[in-house]
Amino acid sequence: MLQIDDKKNRTHSRVPSDAKEFHETTKRDALRHLERELERLIETAPVDKKDAFREEMDSFAKLFGRFLQEDGPSVAWNRIEKLPPGAVKDYSSLKTPTNNEHIRSMLNKLVVVKLNGGLGTSMGCHGPKSVIPVRNDLTFLDLTVQQIESLNKTYNANVPLVLMNSFNTDEDTEKIVRKYKGFQVNIYSFNQSGFPRISRDSLLPVARKYEIDDNIEAWYPPGHGDFYESFQKSGLLKQFINEGREYLFLSNIDNLGATIDLGILNRLLGETDGVCHEFVMEVTDKTRADVKGGTLIQYENKLRLLEIAQVPNEHVDEFKSVKTFKFFNTNNIWAKLDAIDRVLNEGSMNMEIIVNNKTLDKGLRVIQLETAVGAAMKCFENAIGINVPRSRFLPVKKTSDLLLVMSNLYSLKAGSLVMSPQRMFPTTPLVKLGDNHFSKVKEFxxxxxxxxxxxxxxxxxxxxxxxxxxxxxLRGTVIIIANHGDRIDIPPGAILENKIVSGNLRILDH
Structure with missing residues (x-):
């Protein structure tokens, strides 16, 4: 006869809570071990740097603690709501002011921030990406300074430029910025945090001492979501609020379309709809090239950014659908300065953690915990999206993008790229250049x-x-493929329209 062991059964019924308890204990242990290691790390800092370094490591420990607590996706897919009417404003509904005095008064309430933490290594360049020449030997930084100076001169305004550097770009940028001394732009800079990379196996910091330069692989800048806290710590946030400035306009330094837009500024400071919008995200229509870009959703009665990393695997195809999610985030952000200060002081700044897994040169597997600047949207009051034209999103991530911005597709006007009126369509051509021969700027x-x-x-x-x-x-669709060992030289003055050029230079109609 089958005997049932009651005692055994009782033990089994407690398994779920035991498992939960085990996970909670291991998490507490992981955090305790990490804090102990961070304490050792802080002890290696020079006396005059110790307090600031401790503050930075405390921020990191908080981020790590949140990472341990978060289980599963941060978004329940079935709770995503349809965007409510008015959540995304149409750019064509904005009015651009014409009164110079009004424009000057608005510009004097603005701060321009450029995210300048990236290196040009992916395009084969040394130093900050912002110093790669992109047009007429002018760099990203040159064009940015020209744009702002042009507005300052035209309207007798004083819009400052703020650069958020990382430990990778800080020293080089400081040297380069000196050449703009005679320009009519006040330039400020501050550093975002430097956080220690974490071993994926031990969940402990790889870094052993304070000096980043001695082991640069052990450290990382934690994504642009770190902007808010680092901006406040730098003292610049307070300084600009005290000067009477109200909004900042933040964008990636490599987005050549991200210029100051007087229509958006007027919506925030001039002809408002009676509502104070503390946060504005510029979005643009999604195309097949942008299916992985973050999008806007309504969730728990708040507008927020949804990134592909937050999407459960079974819904990734739905996320990429141009029909379901029509917009994607350009990372051009407008935010109210005193609102940033309030949210930080309340401790209610809460951005989803992006877990970035990397393998270092010696095979060490590490974790980087990062956050995205747009993810703070849900922390602000009356946040909205503005559906801007594609011309405001012109990032240069690869040499194929460089080909577009260097071409006759654009002309340069006061540091801004303007698409040629001869172009029949407002969209840019789709360009794909082979990695082996074109990925590095010099070779390109x-x-x-x-x-x-x-x-x-x-x-x-x-x-x-x-x-x-x-x-x-080059006109229409042109495909040029040199097979391995072959070389194709397109002769001077050639006109290729709807052609396929293959390995032995046969030219066929496409």
């Missing part, structure tokens, strides 16, 4: 005698060992 430039005419280009794919002579025109 060496393959073009000058940048082809692409006013009428829709799509370009280039793969393999291909060079372009002077005065080439």
């Amino acid at each position: 430039l060496g393959r073009f005698a000058n940048i082809p005419d692409i006013i009428e280009l829709d799509h370009l794919t280039v793969s393999g060992d291909v060079t372009f002579g002077r005065g080439v025109s």
Whole structure:
């Protein structure tokens, strides 16, 4: 006869709570061990740097504690609501002011912030990405300074430029900024945090001492969501509020479309709808090229940013759908300065943690905990999106983007790129350049005698060992593929329209 062991059964019924208790204990242990290691790390800091370093490590410990507590996706998919009417304003509904005095008064309430923490290594360049020449030998930073100076001169205004550097870019940027001394722009900079990378196996910091330069691989800048806290710690937030400034406009330094927009500024400071919008995210229509970009959702009665990393695996295809989620985040953000101060002081700044897994050169697997600046949207009152034209999103991440901004598709006007009126469509061509021969800026430039005419280009794919002579025109869809061991030289003055050029230079109609 089957015997039932009551005692055994009772033990089994407690398994779920035992498992939960075990997880809670291991989490508490992990946090305790981490805090002990951070304390050792703080002891290695020079006396005059110790307090600031402790504050930074406390911020990191808080982030790590949150990482341990978070279980599963931060968004329950079935609780995502439809965007309410008016959540995303149409750019065409904005009015651009014409009264110079009114514009000057608005500009004097604005601060421009550029995220300048990235290096140009992915494009084969040394030093900050912001110093890569992108047009007429002018760098991202040159163009930014020109744009702001042009507005300051035109309206006799005083818009300051603030650069958020990382430990990777700080020293080089400080040297470069000196050349703008004679310009009519006040330039400030501050450093975002430097956090220790965590071993994926032990959950302990890889870093052993304070000096980042001695072991740069052990440290990382924790994403642009770190902006708010670092900005406040730098003292600049308070300084600008005391000067009577009200809003900041923040964007990536490599987005050449992110210029000061008087229509948006007027919506915030001039012709408001009777509501104080503490946070505005510029979004633009999603295309097939942007399916992985963050989007806007309504969740728990708040507008918020949804990133692909937060999406449960079974819903990734839905997230990428252009029909379901029409917009994506350009990372052009407008935020009210005193609201940032209030949210930070209340301790209610809460951004989803992005877990970035990396493997270092010696095979050590590490975790970086990061946050995104747009994820703070849900912490502010009356946040809205503005659906801006594609021209306000012109990032240069690869040499294929560089080809577009260097071409006759654009002209340069007071530091801003303006699309040629000869272009029939407002969209930019889709350009794909092979990684092996075009990914590094120096090699890319060496393959073009000058940048082809692409006013009428829709799509370009280039793969393999291909060079372009002077005065080439590309129109419609052009595909050029040099097979391994072959080389294709497009002759000077060639006009390629809807052509496929293959390994032995056969030219076919597309």
